[in-house]
Amino acid sequence: MTAAHLRVLVVDDDEEDFLILRDLLADFPTQAFTLEWVPTLADGIRHLRAGLHDVYLVDYLLGPDNGMDLVRLAVAEGSAHRPVIMLTGHGSAEVDREALDAGAADYLVKGNIDGEKLARSLRYAAERARHVGELEESKQRYRLLFDSNPFPSWVYDIQTLRFVTVNAAMVATYGYGREELMDGMTVADIRTPQDRERLVAALESWGNREGYAGTWQHRRKDGSLLWADITTHALQLDGRACRLVIANDVTAKRATGERLLLLQRAVESSVNSIVITDNKAPDQPIIYVNPAFEQMTGYSAAEAVGRNCRFLQFEGTDQRELDIVRAALRDEVDCNVILCNQRKDGAPFWNHLHLSPVRDDAGQVINYVGVQSDLTERHRVEAELAFTSSHDPLTGLPRYQAMEAALGEMLADGAGPVTMLYIDIDRFHAINESMGHLVGDEALHILAERMCQALGDCGKLSRFAGDEFVTVRHGLDRPQALALAEAVRARVAEPIEGDGYRLYLTASVGISRSPEHGDTGLDLLRRAEAAMTRAKRQGRDQVCEFSADQMHELEDRLVLGGRLRRAIGRGELSLHYQPQLDAASRRVTGFEALVR
Structure with missing residues (x-):
């Protein structure tokens, strides 16, 4: 393998020494060198700064200068990756030490x-310089990464x-300021004070992990607290x-997580049942239900998620409120x-639904x-209250006040006679007094059912x-x-079998008819009641129709009552006492008080 080519600058005021060095390297063929020569320190400095060798x-x-100044300059200007080898004509331990202390890569004696x-000295100096340069560049890169890291970082x-x-x-x-942190802070x-003991224990147990x-x-x-995820690495x-x-x-x-957890x-x-649907998915499926939904509907979350809410709609009903829901979904309101x-099941x-859209940052409903x-329970109670306000809770029959409007319409339309029956159970108070109200209430309930059956x-x-x-019928003749x-009277007269008892009750029934007995509900009621009273006077368990004689009798009583009230007001009445005598002994046994 061929070694890398090295460019060498010789700084020597004697060109003869440069030629000797060049010849020495020329006789060493295993390393390629290119040597250049400058005679002065100034030339050496200029080439060092150019960085071409x-x-x-x-x-x-x-000459007048010291080559050691070039070594010191290289170190001072950060050119340590450009190695300097000192040459001297005579070996000296002092110069050797001075050169190495100044930062020279090696020290050679010319002779x-x-x-x-x-060649070995040049090669070793260049190799060391390369490693030093790489190490320095690595340090610079890591320093840059450390300083520019967006996450707070420190070494301790x-x-x-x-x-x-x-x-x-x-x-x-x-x-904290950088100097403040590095000036003795740990x-x-x-x-926080309470967290320091935990830190010491954690560091002791952490070891080399x-x-x-x-x-x-x-x-x-400033005393404010923050939470930090910590990652740590050992280094020298x-x-x-x-x-x-x-x-x-x-x-x-x-904080966001805590708010979400709280929510x-x-x-x-x-x-309250809470349902969330996905507006971006086809058919707007349910993506979340809370436990209250499961309890309210009977469906588990697994059964509800992924379905459209319409599966909750009650079958067979036409609710106009659903049109309101569809319009709100269409208009996103x-x-x-x-x-x-x-x-x-x-x-x-009954479900009170409040539906609201949720929008993203762009304003789109998601x-x-x-x-x-x-x-349901509230609706049931309201229905019961409404029923109770217009119906008798014991028998389930409507109250008379609830029938007055219908009676008025019958009388107003003039389509035919209106018949009213006024029915009174004879001596019923004796049942309550002798057998108690529970038996009495049960008997009334049975009688109400029987009379409804008789009326059809x-x-x-x-x-x-x-x-x-009271019952009202439309269109009956006399x-x-x-x-x-x-x-009706006959059904009431049927015996009532109870738990250990048998009751025989009767009814007195009075009849009034429009228009001959009156053309208002109040007239018919008063005259049917009068007919019922006459039936009681006739022995009870009777049916009596209001008659002209009764009408005259009622009118006379009304007239007499009015005259008596006027007489009292004018002081026209006087009080007299009439003695009562025992016929045998002729003794006074009492008095009658008479108003004349």
Whole structure:
């Protein structure tokens, strides 16, 4: 293998010495050399700075100058990778030591060298210079990488824990000056007091391991805290055992992670069902559901994810609210609706849905979030309250007030007579008093069912109060009304079999008809009640129709009542006492009070 060609500059004030050196190398064919000659130190300096040669052979004495100055200049100007070999006419240990101390690559005595020795010295000097240059370039590259590393980095002494060097990112991140950090500060000084003991224990157990060392909490100069992922490597620096540390500031990432974790926990623990769909995927599939969704619908997350939300729609219903949802999806806006959905087992449930779009940084809708509240129980309670407000909870019959509107419409349309039956259960209070309200309530429930059966599908029966019921029929003539009343009375009269008892109840039924008995609901009610009262006076378990005589009697009573009130107001009444006598003994046994 042919050795590399070396360019050699000889700096010697005696050209004869240059020629001798050239001849010595010419007789050494295994190495190719090119020699050039300059006679003065100034010429040598100029060529050194030009950097066109691999090795410099410099005479110790250059007329008035000293060749050692060229060696010192090469070192001072960073040209150590251009080696200088000192030449002298006489060997001297002092000059040898001076040359090596100044930085010369070698020291040769002119009279003691031959071609092989000279070639070897030149070759070794050039090789050492090349290695030194490569090492220096490597140091420069690593220094550049260290200083320009965007992650805070530092080197510390393993024994003292003091900072040896730090980069610009470390200075910027931690707020300390470079000189401040390297003037006696240790790696413990950027920790919180409570974290320093953990650091010491970790360093003792870490040993010679390298790589990721975990996440640590550090403290900046202003006292604020940061979290850093730490990576460490062992190295030797200027003969000292050190460690290189690279810190990745994850404070913002950790805070974001904590917020996301908090948000996840809030969503997971929410009592409301939360659904997220992917607006960019075909058919907008579900990509997330929380546990409340699973509990509300009966579907697991695995069963729901990947499907469109329409599988929750209750079959067989035409809900206009779904049009609102479709319009909100089309227009990419919020919507707020109440839907009837179905659970996995097919049971319906009422769902209050709030749907909102989620946009990316470019304003494009990428997801929809649906928040669902189960209103089934609330809807049931509201329905019960609405039913209770218009129906009797014991019998399930509508209250009379709920029938008044329908009665008014019947009377207003004039399409035919309207018949009202006023039904009172005879002596029902005795059942409550003797057998208790539970038996009484059960008996009323049975009687209500019987009367509804007697009235048929077209019958309208309502509970008026207590043991009194009212029904209204449209279009019956007088014989039909009487027959219907008799049918109701007969069903009430059937015995009621209970747990250890048997009841025999009867009903008194009064009938009023429009238009002959009145043309308002109030007129018909008053006159049907009057007819029922007459049926009771006639012995109960009777059907009575309101008559003209009853009408006159009612009118007379109303007139008499009005006259009496006026008489009281004018002081026209006087009080008298009339004695009551025992006929046998003629003794007074009492008095009657009479108003005249």
